[in-house]
Amino acid sequence: MRDLAEIQEMLRSAGLKATHQRLVIMSIVMKMTNHPSVDQIYGEVRKDHPSISLATVYKTVETFVENGLLSKVATREGQMRYDPRLDNHGHIYCGNTKELLDFYDDELNELIIDFFKNRKVNNLKIKNITVRINGDKIDPSKDVIIK
Numbered sequence: 001m002r003d004l005a006e007i008q009e010m011l012r013s014a015g016l017k018a019t020h021q022r023l024v025i026m027s028i029v030m031k032m033t034n035h036p037s038v039d040q041i042y043g044e045v046r047k048d049h050p051s052i053s054l055a056t057v058y059k060t061v062e063t064f065v066e067n068g069l070l071s072k073v074a075t076r077e078g079q080m081r082y083d084p085r086l087d088n089h090g091h092i093y094c095g096n097t098k099e100l101l102d103f104y105d106d107e108l109n110e111l112i113i114d115f116f117k118n119r120k121v122n123n124l125k126i127k128n129i130t131v132r133i134n135g136d137k138i139d140p141s142k143d144v145i146i147k
């Protein structure tokens with residue numbers, strides 16, 4: 001977990017003023033490892049900071065996305081989820097449990113980069129790759145194992 005000084009620095013280096021609300025919201029998002037929706041973030045924020053509104057939380061996380069501090073992932077149903085992990089990784093979305101799980105696979109990323117190279121896709125520089133796999137857990141009581 002990151003401390004407040006680190007988050008302050010993160011905001012400043014993204015060109016954002018480290019306001020109290022931004023610090024509160026970012027530190028909460030960074031603790032949430034489940035790709036929360038804005039409502040889930042708001043649910044956590046209001047526990048200790050009831051004066052911060054849902055609209056403020058929404059506006060703030062969108063500002064973080066615009067400034068490259070968070071990424072946004074849409075579920076199969078089109079709900080937006082927020083992700084503090086900015087490295088190249090893919091997601092598996094489970095329609096039964098609405099969970100969004102991270103997966104890391106360099107081999108898959110290389111395959112995709114080679115695929116585009118071999119297909120001679122011109123005039124495109126790939127900046128990042130985010131593969132999303134939609135599925136349903138066969139047994140919702142068990143975790144999906146990614147080997």
Ligand SMILES: [Zn+2]
Nearest residue numbers: 083085091102
């Ligand atoms: Zn993720």
